[in-house]
Amino acid sequence: MxxxxxxxxxxxxxxxxxxxxxxxxxxxxxxxxxxxxxxxxxxxxxxxxxxxxxxxxxxxxxxxxxxxxxxxxxxxxxxxxxxxxxxxxxxxxxxxxxxxxxxxxxxxxxxxxxxxxxxxxxxxxxxxxxxxxxxxxxxxxxxxxxxxxxxxxxxxxxxxxxxxxxxxxxxIALIEDTYSFTTDTPDFWRREGSEFPQHGGRFTGEPGYFKHVIGASKGLMEKMGTGPEDYDYAVFHQPNGKFPTRVSKELGFSRDKIEPGMVITKLGNIYSGSCMMGIAATLDQAKPGDRIFATAFGSGAGADAFSIKVTDKMEQxxxxxxxxxxxxxxxxxxxxxxxxxxxxxxxxx
Amino acid sequence: MSVVRFWRNQVNRYNLEGTHCNSCDEYFYPPRSMCPTCRREGELESHRFEGKGEIVTYTIIHSAAEGFENQSPYPLAIVKLDEGASLTSPIVADPEEMYIGMRVKPVFRKLGESGDKGMIYYGTKFAPDKND
CATH class of the missing domain: 3.40.47.10 (Thiolase/Chalcone synthase)
Structure with a gap:
């Protein structure tokens, strides 16, 4: 691509x-x-x-x-x-x-x-x-x-x-490939006219976030024949700091690879832009040739994984x-x- | 404000589109259909202002009009754009931050809304430009 x-x-x-x-x-x-x-x-x-x-x-x-x-x-x-x-x-x-x-x-x-x-x-x-x-x-x-x-x-x-x-x-960065993993999982919702969302508490974790993020991430790496060692950075959706930290560990990415994109600590969860903000913060620091693995998650539920490779246009x-x-x-x-x-x-x- | 009245000037409010007279080199915001100086000899063209400028003078609104009560106290200023035109605009800053001569830049904000069910009106306000 x-x-x-x-x-x-x-x-x-x-x-x-x-x-x-x-x-x-x-x-x-x-x-x-x-x-x-x-x-x-x-x-x-x-x-x-x-x-x-x-x-x-x-x-x-x-x-x-x-x-x-x-x-x-x-x-x-x-x-x-x-x-x-x-x-x-x-x-x-x-x-x-x-x-x-x-x-x-x-x-x-x-x-x-x-x-x-x-x-x-x-x-x-x-x-x-x-x-x-x-x-x-x-x-x-x-x-x-x-x-x-x-x-x-x-x-x-x-x-x-x-x-x-x-x-x-x-x-400035190529999308080498993308892979999505989607099911009908009611872990979080907001009805028409409701002011605030409702969620399933702990149900948002295993059947929601972890199942889909791991499903999309493993799916993409299997499709591409890559592993965590092939990537310089990784970004996972950040509803809090704990979930991306745990999922990156489970997938085999070291802590230093997710650190540049962990904006959740000072920003909070900006929902639709959460993973994209992590990717942006990582791209800010990445060098030509670096590869970034990123997986966004949305309740309801689904995950989109991306393999990104930074080009030499990035320096400028x-x-x-x-x-x-x-x-x-x-x-x-x-x-x-x-x-x-x-x-x-x-x-x- | 009616929906149509706002929509007619929407592009001017979103992107600071005004006019420039090629004859006398004067800039206008909001746009004019005739140059007040050159009259019939004027040659007006559309001009998009870069949006940078400085505070000429300001006041702090404590007793806001209906619909803006939640935002008070807020600064309202005359901003002179770098090309020369001046306009009145709310400033996105705390009252204590304000001073005459402050450099400002445009920001996209809600200008108002017709109650809970009506249109939301968007457009340009100004904020301190700390990089200028």
């Missing part, structure tokens, strides 16, 4: 809340939670930010970082589980805001935390078949977690956009693109009351 990532961009809101501040409200032990979840703080959207504004900011970053002519983009797909409208695409807002309209296609995707990686696969198909020149796949969310629920400690906000293309001279790209870890520096911390207001959990009468 010559299809790959031509450019990427990310966006993280500047506000954060610490686990201590959430735990204090609900009478939980912060140190136990931090050790268990391996998360110390999470991003919080501004009052005038939603999944659409975050998708636009990440899309514009991808355009700027790669110096891409937006007219070349023939498809904009946005994956999110917090699309601002039930009916009316987020992707048309993004496409208009990056001046990719009108000769292009757009649609919104939803598959819990892997909607972003599904958009990337779709763009791979459209570009490699020659239907379009470039395609933009986005994962963006202002994730929801009910007050007092375990999810509230991790549900965060942010977005990542990948511009995919199949022109041999362009990709890295000179001018902002880094994910740099965006996590110098946050503005908010307390629980301000966080609740920002998330619409606290409403003026």
């Amino acid at each position: 010559s299809v790959g990532i031509v450019s990427y961009g990310s966006y993280i809101p500047r506000y954060r809340i610490k686990v201590e501040d959430i735990a204090r409200v609900w009478g939980e032990d912060a140190e136990t939670l931090k050790a268990g979840l391996m998360v110390s703080e999470k991003s919080v959207p501004d009052l005038d930010e939603d999944a659409a504004t975050i998708a636009v900011e990440s899309a514009r970053a991808a355009i700027e970082n790669g110096n891409i002519d937006p007219v070349r983009i023939g498809a904009v797909y946005t994956g999110s589980e917090s699309h601002p409208y039930a009916v009316k695409p987020t992707s048309t807002i993004v496409a208009e805001a990056i001046s990719a309209t009108p000769v292009m296609t757009a649609a919104d995707f939803e598959f819990a935390c892997k909607a972003g990686s599904a958009t990337v696969q779709s763009c791979m198909g459209l570009t490699s078949s020659g239907m379009i020149d470039l395609g933009m796949g986005i994962g963006a969310d202002v994730s929801q977690g009910a007050p007092g629920d375990a999810l509230e400690y991790t549900a965060a906000s942010g977005g990542v956009a990948f511009i995919m293309g199949d022109n041999e001279s362009e990709p 790209f890295q000179k001018y693109s902002p880094k994910v870890w740099d965006q996590l520096k110098d946050p503005v911390y908010v307390d629980y009351a301000k966080y609740a207001k920002h998330k619409g959990k606290l409403k003026r009468s």
Whole structure:
């Protein structure tokens, strides 16, 4: 395959809340939670930010970082589980805001935390078949977690956009292959009109995350005839820090290979963009020739695995693109009351 | 605001599209259909502003209009874009961060919404540009 990532961009809101501040409200032990979840703080959207504004900011970053002519983009797909409208695409807002309209296609995707990686696969198909020149796949969310629920400690906000293309001279990273593993597993859901998602507690672990991530990861390595030793880095969906740490160990990837992409500790889980943000943070540090193994997971449930190889175009790209870890520096911390207001959990009468 | 009224100016709000007069080299935002200086001799063309500029003056809104109460206190400023046009815009910054002469960059934000069930209006606001 010559299809790959031509450019990427990310966006993280500047506000954060610490686990201590959430735990204090609900009478939980912060140190136990931090050790268990391996998360110390999470991003919080501004009052005038939603999944659409975050998708636009990440899309514009991808355009700027790669110096891409937006007219070349023939498809904009946005994956999110917090699309601002039930009916009316987020992707048309993004496409208009990056001046990719009108000769292009757009649609919104939803598959819990892997909607972003599904958009990337779709763009791979459209570009490699020659239907379009470039395609933009986005994962963006202002994730929801009910007050007092375990999810509230991790549900965060942010977005990542990948511009995919199949022109041999362009990709900064090739997608060598991809493999998906999908079943009907009700480990996490949000009904139409419901404000917050529900989940199956521990059921989200073995039958959900681990079965699918391992299924897709082993499937891809078997298909390609590769093993963990063939990869310099690995990224797995990060609902917390514990799950990707455990699954990488089970699959045989050493801790140092997942470290560059482990943004969960300071960012939280940005749902549809979670694995893509990990990939972006890893690409920020990768060198030409490096190989990255990545598996996104979405409840419901499915996993998309990717084998990525960095090209010599990456060095030039890295000179001018902002880094994910740099965006996590110098946050503005908010307390629980301000966080609740920002998330619409606290409403003026 | 009606849906159609917003939609007509949507591209201008999303991407800071204004106009430039080739005759007198003046820039306008929002776009004008006629140059107020050159009148009939004016040659207007569409111009997309880069969006960088500086705060000319500002105020802090404490008593916000309906629909914006949750955001108060927030800064509202006159921003002079580098090409020359000026516009009034909310600034995405804490009131304590504000000062005259501050360099700003455009950011994509919600400008407002028609209640819980109506349209959400998106467009450009400005934020401190720490890299400038």
